Amino acid sequence: MKNKWIYIKISCMLILMVILAAFTNHRHSSKKIKAIDITYHQENQFFVDKQTVNKLLIQNKKRVENLSQEHLDLNVIESHVQAHPMIENAEVFLDIDGTLHAKIKQRKPIARVISEEQYYIDINGKKMPLSQNYSARVPIVWGIKNHQIHEVFKLLNFIQRDLFLKQNITEIRVYPNTQFGLRFRKQDFKIFIGEIDHLNQKFMNFKAFYVKAKKDNLLKKYKRIDLQYGNQVVCEKIES
Structure with missing residues (x-):
């Protein structure tokens, strides 16, 4: 009987942890983008300025600043940035603080x-x-x-x-x-x-x-x- 209560307590704790994790994740994903950080692989060559890159950070014709994190599709945004004729490669990702990072490699x-x-x-x-x-x-x-x-x-x-x-x-x-x-x-x-x-x-x-x-x-x-x-x-x- 004692072992049975231990199993019940452990099960309840695990369920509670899952609920808390889901709640925390929902709160985090529902937040808007906190900031945008754009960096370049090359120095002193700015064929595509930060203002232009910022305009490329869109999804379904919406700027990322207006989207909640749960609605972000980073692959779509990254592909859109990489489609620019002056950009060779782009890496777009979101950190835990809610900052959207775009690392840009321009064509040489x-x-x-x-x-x-x-x-x-x-x-x-x-x-x-x-x-x-x-x-x-x-x-x-x-x-x-x-x-x-x-x-x-x-x-x-x-x-x-x-x-x-x-x-x-x-x-x-x-x-x-x-x-x-x-x-x-x-x-x-x-x-x-x-x-x-x-x-x-x-x-x-x-x-x-x-x-x-x-x-x-x-x-x-x-x-x-x-x-x-x-x-x-x-x-x-x-x-x-």
């Missing part, structure tokens, strides 16, 4: 295209719209057609992985038959690389030439550096 441009259509090429080789909030300092690409983006991205990707080139290549120009030329920071000469092949060899040759010509103070004497001929660096001097 590696070049800006100037043609009939202006846009960025991002780190994944895809088109990225320009932003009214921020202008990225990246190389300018001229003369590109849509079908040439893949080839241009090969060159951009190579430049990105080489610190010397990344710091000094300011322009890429696409010529007929998908031939490529470059402009070098603070230099008047043009670099012609031809097709996107043997890039490692071509730029190794260029670096060797550049170091020697700079040491001999000859860089300003050239107007064109041609790297398309295998192991050769063909230089055209400025006519005196």
Whole structure:
């Protein structure tokens, strides 16, 4: 009989705990959003400002500030934020204090295209719209057609992985038959690389030439550096 009462007491306590937990959870979920906290993975690049992100935090055309926590669908809100063309990824979650957090990872441009259509090429080789909030300092690409983006991205990707080139290549120009030329920071000469092949060899040759010509103070004497001929660096001097 004694054991029976113990079981009854334990059962009652468990039922009471479940009721209290359900009541507490209901009170918590019925509360409105206390605050919104927006943070960025990148620093000093705000293609999408906090005001814009805040406007994206909606569900069924309702701002999250007007919704109770129990009616929030974080997956829907997160998907809506990630659909913005300047955002690569977003993480949206709610903490126990009732603050809605949005962690934003913006897309990263590696070049800006100037043609009939202006846009960025991002780190994944895809088109990225320009932003009214921020202008990225990246190389300018001229003369590109849509079908040439893949080839241009090969060159951009190579430049990105080489610190010397990344710091000094300011322009890429696409010529007929998908031939490529470059402009070098603070230099008047043009670099012609031809097709996107043997890039490692071509730029190794260029670096060797550049170091020697700079040491001999000859860089300003050239107007064109041609790297398309295998192991050769063909230089055209400025006519005196």
